[in-house]
Amino acid sequence: xxxxxxxxxxxxxxxxxxxxxxxxxxxxxxxxxxxxxxxxxxxxxxxxxxxxxxxxxxxxxxxxxxxxxxxxxxxxxxxxxxxxxxxxxxxxxxxxxxxxxxxxxxxxxxxxxxxxxxxxxxxxxxxxxxxxxxxxxxxxxxxxxxxxxxxxxxxxxxxxxxxxxxxxxxxxxxxxxxxxxxxxxxxxxxxxxxxxxxxxxxxxxxxxxxxxxxxxxxxxxxxxxxxxxxxxxxxxxxxxxxxxxxxxxxxxxxxxxxxxxxxxxxxxxxxxxxxxxxxx
Amino acid sequence: xxxxxxxxxxxxxxxxxxxxxxxxxxxxxxxxxxxxxxxxxxxxxxxxxxxxxxxxxxxxxxxxxxxxxxxxxxxxxxxxxxxxxxxxxxxxxxxxxxxxxxxxxxxxxxxxxxxxxxxxxxxxxxxxxxxxxxxxxxxxxxxxxxxxxxxxxxxxxxxxxxxxxxxxxxxxxxxxxxxxxxxxxxxxxxxxxxxxxxxxxxxxxxxxxxxxxxxxxxxxxxxxxxxxxxxxxxxxxxxxxxxxxxxxxxxxxxxxxxxxxxxxxxxxxxxxxxxxxxxxxxxxxxxxxxxxxxxxxxxxxxxxxxxxxxxxxxxxxxxxxxxx
Numbered sequence: 001x002x003x004x005x006x007x008x009x010x011x012x013x014x015x016x017x018x019x020x021x022x023x024x025x026x027x028x029x030x031x032x033x034x035x036x037x038x039x040x041x042x043x044x045x046x047x048x049x050x051x052x053x054x055x056x057x058x059x060x061x062x063x064x065x066x067x068x069x070x071x072x073x074x075x076x077x078x079x080x081x082x083x084x085x086x087x088x089x090x091x092x093x094x095x096x097x098x099x100x101x102x103x104x105x106x107x108x109x110x111x112x113x114x115x116x117x118x119x120x121x122x123x124x125x126x127x128x129x130x131x132x133x134x135x136x137x138x139x140x141x142x143x144x145x146x147x148x149x150x151x152x153x154x155x156x157x158x159x160x161x162x163x164x165x166x167x168x169x170x171x172x173x174x175x176x177x178x179x180x181x182x183x184x185x186x187x188x189x190x191x192x193x194x195x196x197x198x199x200x201x202x203x204x205x206x207x208x209x210x211x212x213x214x215x216x217x218x219x220x221x222x223x224x225x226x227x228x229x230x231x232x233x234x235x236x237x238x239x240x241x242x243x244x245x246x247x248x249x250x251x252x253x254x255x256x257x258x259x260x261x262x263x264x265x266x267x268x269x270x271x272x273x274x275x276x277x278x279x280x
Numbered sequence: 281x282x283x284x285x286x287x288x289x290x291x292x293x294x295x296x297x298x299x300x301x302x303x304x305x306x307x308x309x310x311x312x313x314x315x316x317x318x319x320x321x322x323x324x325x326x327x328x329x330x331x332x333x334x335x336x337x338x339x340x341x342x343x344x345x346x347x348x349x350x351x352x353x354x355x356x357x358x359x360x361x362x363x364x365x366x367x368x369x370x371x372x373x374x375x376x377x378x379x380x381x382x383x384x385x386x387x388x389x390x391x392x393x394x395x396x397x398x399x400x401x402x403x404x405x406x407x408x409x410x411x412x413x414x415x416x417x418x419x420x421x422x423x424x425x426x427x428x429x430x431x432x433x434x435x436x437x438x439x440x441x442x443x444x445x446x447x448x449x450x451x452x453x454x455x456x457x458x459x460x461x462x463x464x465x466x467x468x469x470x471x472x473x474x475x476x477x478x479x480x481x482x483x484x485x486x487x488x489x490x491x492x493x494x495x496x497x498x499x500x501x502x503x504x505x506x507x508x509x510x511x512x513x514x515x516x517x518x519x520x521x522x523x524x525x526x527x528x529x530x531x532x533x534x535x536x537x538x539x540x541x542x543x544x545x546x547x548x549x550x551x552x553x554x555x556x557x558x559x560x561x562x563x564x565x566x567x568x569x570x571x572x573x574x575x576x577x578x579x580x581x582x583x584x585x586x587x588x589x590x591x592x593x594x595x596x597x598x599x600x601x602x603x604x
Contacts, residue, residue, distance in 0.1 A: 007508060014402050015413055018395065022416055025476065028442045029431045044435075044445040086317045093314035105315055112326040113530075114585050116537045118561045119578035120329035122571055123336060127329060152325035155318060184310060213424035215540045216558075220566070230426045234544050237430045244434055251427040262422035263415050270488050 033248035040244040055249035062246055068232035069254070075143055075228060076211035079150035083158055083207045084200060086151065091162035092188050096171075109156045117216050124149070125220055141223035149217055154207035161206075165199035166192055198268040205261050205269070212258055229254050337575035352572070359576035374577060376552070377560040384471060384556060385535045391475045392531060393524070396482025401516070403483075404490045414487070421480035429544035432473040436460035461545065466554040474541050478534070482527055489523030490516070525596050529589060536585060557581055 032040055033055055035048040059065055093099075094106060128139035139145035173195075174187040182190060193200065215230045222231060233254070237247060262269070337359055345352040365371040403414050420428060435442040438459050447454045460469045493516065501511050517524075539558035542550050548567055550559055561581070565574025 011402055011405070011407070014398055018399050018402075019413070019416060021476065022420060024442070024446075025428070025431050025435060026419065028435055029427075032434070041440070043440055043449070044442045046445075086321065089314040090318040093311040097311035097314075099308070099311040102311070105319070108327075109318070109322060112322060114533050114582070114589060115326060115330055116558060116561075116578055116581050116585070117539060118537075118558045118565070119333045119575065119582055120326060122565055122575065123329035123332035124325065127324075127332065148321060149325055152321045155321065159318065209422065209424070213426060213540075215426055215543060216562075219543070230424065233430060234426050237433065237544075238547050247430065248434070251431060255423050255427050258424065259419060259422040263418065266415065266418055270484065270491070 029248050029251055032245055033252055035245045037243060037245055040248075055243070055245040056253070058243070059246040059250045059253075062243060063232060063236050063250075065229075065232070065250055065253075068227055068229045071143075071222075071226055072212060072229040072254075075146050075150065075226075076208050078143070078147045079154070079211040080204050080207040082147065083151040083154045084204050087155055087158035087162055087203065088188070088193065088200070090155075090159050091166055092192065094159070095163050095166035096174075096184075106159075109159055112152075113156050121217060121220060124217075128221070140221060141226055143226060145221055146218065146226065146228070149221065150211040150214060151207070153214070154210045157210075158203045158207055161203050162196070162199065165196045169195055198265075198271075202265050202268040205258075205265050209258055209262065212254075333575050334579055336571055337579045339572045341570075341572040341575075343569035355572065359572045360580070362573060363576050363580060370573070373555075374560065374580075377555045377557050380467070380553065380555055381536060381557040384467070384474075384538075385532060387471050388474050388478060388535045389528060389531045391471075392479040392482045393528065395475070395479040396484075396486050396527075397520075399479075399483045400486035400490055401512075404487060417483050418480050420476055421478075421484070423477075425477060425540045426544050428477050429473055429541050432469070432476070433461070433545050436469050462551055464553045466546070466551040470541055470545060470554045470556070473545065474535065474538060477541070478531065482531065485523055485527045486520065489520045493519045529592055532592075533585060533589070536581075 028044075031046070031048060034051050034053060036050065036052050036054075039045060039049050090105075090109075094102060125140065128145050132138050132140065137144070139148075169192060173191045174184075177187040177191050178184070213230060214228075215234065218228045218231050222228060233247070233250060236242065338354060338356060339352040340355040340358070341352040362368065362370055363374055366375050399413075399417050403410050403417070438444060438457050441460070443460060444454075444457050448457050458465055460466070497515055497519070498511060501515055506514070537558055538556055539562065542554055542556045542559045543562070546554060546559075548559075548563055550556070557577075561574050561577045564577065565571050
């Protein structure tokens with residue numbers, strides 16, 4: 001592609017503006033996390049008066065960050081693993097079989113994306129409480145309740161992306177396995193899943209991000225015992241006397257795992273979006 | 281495998297399949313078994329609560345029946361009448377919140393789409409370091425929502441925030457120190473915060489779409505002497521249309537239902553200019569403990585979203601001919 005001087009200049013200008021918009025808040029988070037408390041109590045300065053890593057140590061004592069962290073980690077990992085497993089089976093069914101109700105199922109799953117969360121939050125709460133009353137399974141305020149809720153949230157997107165992946169894989173491979181005596185599910189595990197691993201990883205990170213960052217349902221369905229990072233940090237941030245340097249340090253601690261995983265898998269996420277319905 | 285081989289193999293394969301499956305589990309049942317877990321979870325978390333929510337919208341489920349749901353009286357369409365009586369404070373509040381949300385959604389989608397398209401075009405051309413920019417632009421999307429919003433609320437602080445430091449103290453574009461989270465400024469703050477979080481998604485989708493446009497198309501256009509703007513107008517945008525169609529409707533649904541950003545930014549008492557619908561309904565249901573009315577408002581929101589989506593899909597023929 002030819003690139004004239006003017007197009008080069010506009011590219012540099014465009015990239016500079018976009019980069020500034022992205023970097024400004026990121027810089028604020030990072031720089032504030034290594035400032036002493038006195039610095040963040042006064043007017044914002046671009047450079048700390050001196051660099052300190054104490055906020056990263058102290059935040060664990062200021063709020064029960066470890067407790068929130070373990071809760072979020074357990075809930076998000078479980079929701080991700082289950083969501084990916086459920087989505088793999090469903091996507092396999094949709095991409096490889098023609099059956100009655102296939103269209104209805106796909107449409108309904110996608111349509112759930114449209115539901116305002118606020119509409120089913122309250123009934124879900126009531127249903128959870130009633131399930132506990134009648135059959136004794138505790139869902140409100142338990143890990144299980146949030147795990148099944150979050151796994152359902154990422155399900156539509158996961159199924160949608162995996163169907164795209166599976167449809168891009170030629171059937172000859174599975175058919176050969178079937179001739180060799182594999183069951184359809186055996187072919188799924190031996191052929192399709194290994195080939196689609198990058199796509200599955202991309203789907204998994206999406207599911208994890210969904211669970212890790214969710215606020216609305218966690219605000220109603222958790223108790224002190226099961227409180228997640230989202231609610232714990234929000235509650236702390238809304239207090240009147242906030243140690244902002246420590247809160248920013250906590251923000252980095254809780255973001256780093258997801259951001260790094262997302263960036264490591266970005267190539268597969270882009271190609272996953274391409275394989276999924278995007279090309280339609 | 282060649283076509284001939286395939287044809288030779290096919291009957292044998294069919295036989296194998298039939299034998300296997302009858303032994304294993306009815307072949308006709310297998311696809312249903314595979315989707316069963318997904319169906320059960322969708323029923324429990326989405327479908328049944330949705331139906332229950334519609335049911336609750338016909339009940340006078342207020343704070344007086346909070347401990348005994350079943351005793352709540354059936355009030356028919358009363359909740360809907362209250363919600364839609366725009367002369368009363370409640371109806372007026374809902375209408376105002378709807379208008380705010382509509383403006384918010386239009387702005388967020390427009391800016392996110394334009395930013396995403398610009399970034400995707402810039403990053404899609406060949407130059408050194410393009411992968412670094414791609415990575416950088418994706419960070420806001422990978423960040424947990426509450427982290428991004430908490431950081432912005434820190435930056436919006438009037439006296440000690442980074443925004444006023446930049447605009448007032450360093451660039452002198454604003455003379456007095458504005459309160460960013462009060463009055464009408466709150467609206468712009470929430471738009472800014474949401475766009476910052478959302479535009480990388482538009483970037484990601486558009487980039488994926490751009491990479492599907494064959495290079496030969498541009499080479500042919502180059503030979504014909506079409507300039508960059510004409511290529512954008514007559515090749516890139518039309519070929520991106522399917523992606524853009526999906527992108528816009530997804531962003532529309534997300535943004536119109538946006539709860540996290542106003543909730544983390546303002547808590548349970550948002551300023552009037554940033555009173556988005558989801559939070560408005562949340563406050564009506566969980567703070568004022570009027571669940572029947574809150575459910576009726578949610579159902580109205582759902583009806584609006586469904587109608588808009590149907591009209592959109594009909595008018596722009598998005599997803600036509602794709603699987604589903």
